[in-house]
Amino acid sequence: MSLFFNVVPVADAITMxxxxxxxxxxxxxxxxxxxxxxxxxxxxxxxxxxxxxRSVMDGYAVRAAxxxxxxxxxxxxxxxxxxxxxxxxxxxxxxxxxxxxxxxGGILPAGADAVVMAENTELLGNDVLVKKPxxxxxxxxxxxxxxxxxxxxLRKGRRISVQDTGVLAAAGCKGVPVSRLxxxxxxxTGNELVTVDTVPGTGQVRDVNTxxxxxxxxxxxxxxxxxxxxxxxxxxxxxxxxxxxxxxDAVLISGGSSKDDRDMAAAVIADLGEVxxxxxxxxxxxxxxxxxxxxxxxMGLPGHPAAAFIVMxxxxxxxxxxxxxxxxxxxxxxxxKLALNVPSAxxxxxxxxxxxxxxxxxPLFGKSGLLNTLVQSNGVVRVPAGREGLETGxxxxxxxx
Amino acid sequence: MSLFFNVVPVADAITMxxxxxxxxxxxxxxxxxxxxxxxxxxxxxxxxxxxxxRSVMDGYAVRAAxxxxxxxxxxxxxxxxxxxxxxxxxxxxxxxxxxxxxxxGGILPAGADAVVMAENTELLGNDVLVKKPxxxxxxxxxxxxxxxxxxxxLRKGRRISVQDTGVLAAAGCKGVPVSRLxxxxxxxTGNELVTVDTVPGTGQVRDVNTxxxxxxxxxxxxxxxxxxxxxxxxxxxxxxxxxxxxxxDAVLISGGSSKDDRDMAAAVIADLGEVxxxxxxxxxxxxxxxxxxxxxxxMGLPGHPAAAFIVMxxxxxxxxxxxxxxxxxxxxxxxxKLALNVPSAxxxxxxxxxxxxxxxxxPLFGKSGLLNTLVQSNGVVRVPAGREGLETGxxxxxxxx
Numbered sequence: 164m165s166l167f168f169n170v171v172p173v174a175d176a177i178t179m180x181x182x183x184x185x186x187x188x189x190x191x192x193x194x195x196x197x198x199x200x201x202x203x204x205x206x207x208x209x210x211x212x213x214x215x216x217r218s219v220m221d222g223y224a225v226r227a228a229x230x231x232x233x234x235x236x237x238x239x240x241x242x243x244x245x246x247x248x249x250x251x252x253x254x255x256x257x258x259x260x261x262x263x264x265x266x267x268g269g270i271l272p273a274g275a276d277a278v279v280m281a282e283n284t285e286l287l288g289n290d291v292l293v294k295k296p297x298x299x300x301x302x303x304x305x306x307x308x309x310x311x312x313x314x315x316x317l318r319k320g321r322r323i324s325v326q327d328t329g330v331l332a333a334a335g336c337k338g339v340p341v342s343r344l345x346x347x348x349x350x351x352t353g354n355e356l357v358t359v360d361t362v363p364g365t366g367q368v369r370d371v372n373t374x375x376x377x378x379x380x381x382x383x384x385x386x387x388x389x390x391x392x393x394x395x396x397x398x399x400x401x402x403x404x405x406x407x408x409x410x411x412d413a414v415l416i417s418g419g420s421s422k423d424d425r426d427m428a429a430a431v432i433a434d435l436g437e438v439x440x441x442x443x444x445x446x447x448x449x450x451x452x453x454x455x456x457x458x459x460x461x462m463g464l465p466g467h468p469a470a471a472f473i474v475m476x477x478x479x480x481x482x483x484x485x486x487x488x489x490x491x492x493x494x495x496x497x498x499x500k501l502a503l504n505v506p507s508a509x510x511x512x513x514x515x516x517x518x519x520x521x522x523x524x525x526p527l528f529g530k531s532g533l534l535n536t537l538v539q540s541n542g543v544v545r546v547p548a549g550r551e552g553l554e555t556g557x558x559x560x561x562x563x564x
Numbered sequence: 565m566s567l568f569f570n571v572v573p574v575a576d577a578i579t580m581x582x583x584x585x586x587x588x589x590x591x592x593x594x595x596x597x598x599x600x601x602x603x604x605x606x607x608x609x610x611x612x613x614x615x616x617x618r619s620v621m622d623g624y625a626v627r628a629a630x631x632x633x634x635x636x637x638x639x640x641x642x643x644x645x646x647x648x649x650x651x652x653x654x655x656x657x658x659x660x661x662x663x664x665x666x667x668x669g670g671i672l673p674a675g676a677d678a679v680v681m682a683e684n685t686e687l688l689g690n691d692v693l694v695k696k697p698x699x700x701x702x703x704x705x706x707x708x709x710x711x712x713x714x715x716x717x718l719r720k721g722r723r724i725s726v727q728d729t730g731v732l733a734a735a736g737c738k739g740v741p742v743s744r745l746x747x748x749x750x751x752x753t754g755n756e757l758v759t760v761d762t763v764p765g766t767g768q769v770r771d772v773n774t775x776x777x778x779x780x781x782x783x784x785x786x787x788x789x790x791x792x793x794x795x796x797x798x799x800x801x802x803x804x805x806x807x808x809x810x811x812x813d814a815v816l817i818s819g820g821s822s823k824d825d826r827d828m829a830a831a832v833i834a835d836l837g838e839v840x841x842x843x844x845x846x847x848x849x850x851x852x853x854x855x856x857x858x859x860x861x862x863m864g865l866p867g868h869p870a871a872a873f874i875v876m877x878x879x880x881x882x883x884x885x886x887x888x889x890x891x892x893x894x895x896x897x898x899x900x901k902l903a904l905n906v907p908s909a910x911x912x913x914x915x916x917x918x919x920x921x922x923x924x925x926x927p928l929f930g931k932s933g934l935l936n937t938l939v940q941s942n943g944v945v946r947v948p949a950g951r952e953g954l955e956t957g958x959x960x961x962x963x964x965x
Contacts, residue, residue, distance in 0.1 A: 198779040214766070214768070217769075250768055251767050268769065308934070316936075317939065324965070325965075326939060328776055333769075355669050362736070367615070370733065374596060389596070466669065535731075564727070
C-alpha cells in the first residue's frame with residue numbers, strides 16, 4: 164500500500180455511506196414506544212380532526228353579529244339557554260338573542276358561530292351580559308380544520324418527536340410503523356488500548372471510543388452491540404469483524420485506519436469484502452474508511468476520539484440514517500462572529516471546535532486527541548474545501564452539539 | 565372560586581416549579597448506561613490524561629530544530645534508529661541527527677520533541693529524508709495536557725452527552741454517579757376524552773396529552789408512569805391523584821385546570837395538599853397549576869395539547885430538572901426576521917409558533933388546539949411580558965424544537 168491516501172471529498176463520502184446503507188425492515192410498535200423512532204410509512208388520520216366544531220375557551224356560544232359594539236358600559240344582553248355538556252352529542256341550539264354556556268372543548272351548538280370568553284361576560288338572572296364583541300369563528304376550532312380524515316399527518320423518514328406522538332394519537336395510530344432498530348457492531352482496535360476499569364500503564368490509553376461510538380449510535384436511534392477491544396493482529400481483527408458483520412446490520416471500527424503499515428482495518432475489510440473509500444478530505448478524520456463485508460456496511464473511524472466523533476457527525480450519521488430511512492435534517496446552526504483566524508488547507512473540509520458565547524465563536528485549537536476541547540466546545544465551524552481559512556470577525560454558521 | 569385567575573409572571577412560576585421539586589437520590593450506573601442521564605456528582609480523573617507525551621500522527625520522532633529550513637529540494641537527513649512499538653513502555657532515545665518511526669499514539673522517545681508526518685518524509689536506505697520543517701511540540705500531545713490527575717472532568721448537573729461518555733471513560737469512571745430517574749405520574753382528565761384505539765363519537769376527542777406528556781418526560785430524562793384517562797368526577801380524580809402521588813416523585817395532570825366550575829384539578833389538589841400557583845401570565849397556557857400533595861410536586865397543564873406542550877417546555881422542564889438536579893441550559897435560539905406582525909397582550913408572555921426558513925420566521929397563527937401547527941412549526945418566538953407585540957421585519961430569537 165502507498166503511504167498516501169487517495170482522498171475523496173466529504174460529499175462523495177456521504178454519498179458512498181448512503182449507498183452502502185441497507186434499510187432495515189418495518190415493524191409496528193405501540194404508540195407509547197414510538198418516541199425517537201423513525202417513521203417507516205406515511206401515517207394518515209382515520210378520523211376528521213377535530214370531529215366537530217368546538218370551543219377553545221370556557222364561555223358562551225353566541226351569534227357573533229349580536230355582540231358587535233358591545234362594551235362594559237353597553238353590553239349585549241342575551242338570554243341564557245342552558246349549558247353544553249362535555250363528551251356528549253350536541254343537544255343545544257342558539258337562536259336569535261340567545262346564548263349557551265360552553266366549556267373548553269364543548270361542541271358548538273347549532274346556530275352559534277363564536278364563543279365569548281367567560282371573563283368578558285356577566286350572568287345576571289337569566290341573562291348574560293356580553294361586554295366585548297367577538298368575530299365570526301372566534302374562539303372556535305372548525306370541524307376538520309386541523310386534519311381531514313385520510314390526510315397524511317406525518318411523513319415517513321421523520322424521527323418521531325414529542326409533538327409528533329400527539330399527532331399520531333389524534334390520528335388513531337396506536338401501532339406505529341417504524342424501521343427496526345439497526346444493530347450496529349462496535350469494535351475498537353489498538354495494542355495500546357486498555358478497558359476503562361484498568362489503570363493504563365506506560366504507553367497505554369483507555370478505550371474511549373467504544374462508549375463514544377455506542378452513545379452516538381444510541382443517539383441516532385440505533386442499537387449498539389459492543390465487541391470490545393481487538394488487538395492489532397490480523398487474525399484477531401479479522402475474526403472480530405467477521406463475527407460482527409454476521410451478527411449486525413452495520414459495523415463501526417475505530418482505530419486501525421491510518422496509513423501505517425501496522426494498521427490493518429482497510430486490509431482486513433478488503434479481505435472480507437471491499438473497501439470503497441479510504442481517505443476523506445476532512446480534518447480531523449482523514450483516515451476514514453467506508454466499505455462493506457458482503458452486504459453489511461463497515462466504516463473505519465479514526466482512533467482519536469475527537470476525530471472519530473467529527474467523522475460520525477459528518478459522515479457516519481448518513482450511514483445510520485440510510486439504515487433507518489431517516490431524512491437527515493440540515494444541521495442546526497447559529498451565526499456567530501469568529502474571534503480568531505482559522506487557517507485551513509485548501510481542498511479539505513475542516514471542522515474546528517468552537518465555544519460560542521454572546522454571538523462570538525472562539526476556536527479551541529486543541530489537537531485532535533484532546534478530549535477537553537470536545538467538552539468545552541459547544542459546536543463546530545466548517546471551513547469549506549474551497550477556502551484557505553476563515554478570518555477574524557467573519558460571520559460563520561456554527562453547527563451546535 | 566372566582567371566574568378570574570390570579571396570574572403570576574412566568575419567572576415566578578418557574579421559581580415555584582423549582583421550589584416544589586424534590587431531588588431524587590444518587591445512584592451509580594455502568595458507564596454504558598450513563599448516556600443522557602444527569603450527573604449527580606463532579607467526576608474527577610484518576611489518572612493523568614494523557615499519561616505520557618504521545619504522537620498524534622504516523623511519522624518520525626525528531627528534534628524539531630534539526631528540521632528547520634528543510635524542503636523537497638533540501639531535505640534534512642536523519643539516521644533511522646528503529647521503531648516505537650504501540651502499547652509498551654518507552655524504549656527509544658533520539659540523539660542528535662537521529663529519528664525513530666512512531667505510530668499515532670506512540671510514546672515520544674526521549675530526546676525527541678516533535679513528530680514529522682510520514683507524508684513529508686522519505687526512507688532512503690538507513691536514512692530518513694525530512695522535507696518539511698516542524699516546530700517544537702508539533703504533532704505531539706503533552707503529558708497531562710488534557711486533564712491532570714484529580715482534575716474535575718465533568719461537573720454535576722450536566723446531562724451526559726455523547727462526548728461526555730468518552731471523557732468519563734478516559735477518567736476511569738466505570739460507575740457513574742447519576743440522579744435516579746424521577747417517576748412522573750401522568751393523568752389526563754376530561755369527560756370528552758377517549759383512548760387512542762377508540763373512534764371518537766360526537767363531542768369526544770382522543771387523549772393526545774398522555775402520550776405527549778409521556779414523551780416529554782422521557783425526553784427530559786425521567787420515567788413516565790401512565791395513569792390514563794380520569795373522568796371529571798371528584799372521587800375518581802381524587803383517587804387517581806392520591807395513588808399517583810403515593811407511587812411517583814411528581815405528577816403531571818392535563819386538563820381540568822381552567823376556571824370553569826366543572827374543572828376540578830385545583831380543588832382536588834387543594835384537598836390533598838396545596839395549590840401554590842393557579843394561573844400564569846403565559847399564552848397559551850394561562851390555566852397552569854403548580855402545587856403539591858404532601859412532598860410530591862403536582863403540575864396542572866392545560867387540556868389543549870399545544871398549550872400543554874408550551875407550558876411543559878417553558879415551566880415543566882424546570883420542575884423535572886429540579887428533580888434530577890440538571891442545570892438547565894439557556895434555550896437554543898436562532899435569530900430570524902419576522903414575516904408578520906405578532907400582536908400580544910401586555911403583561912403576558914406569548915409563545916407564538918413559527919416556521920423558520922432561510923432566516924425568515926413566519927408565525928403560524930393556529931388556534932392553540934390545532935395540532936398541525938405543532939408539526940409544521942420548528943420553534944417558537946417569545947413575546948416578553950413588557951411588549952404589546954412584535955413587528956414585521958423585527959429580528960427575533962426563535963427557540964427551536
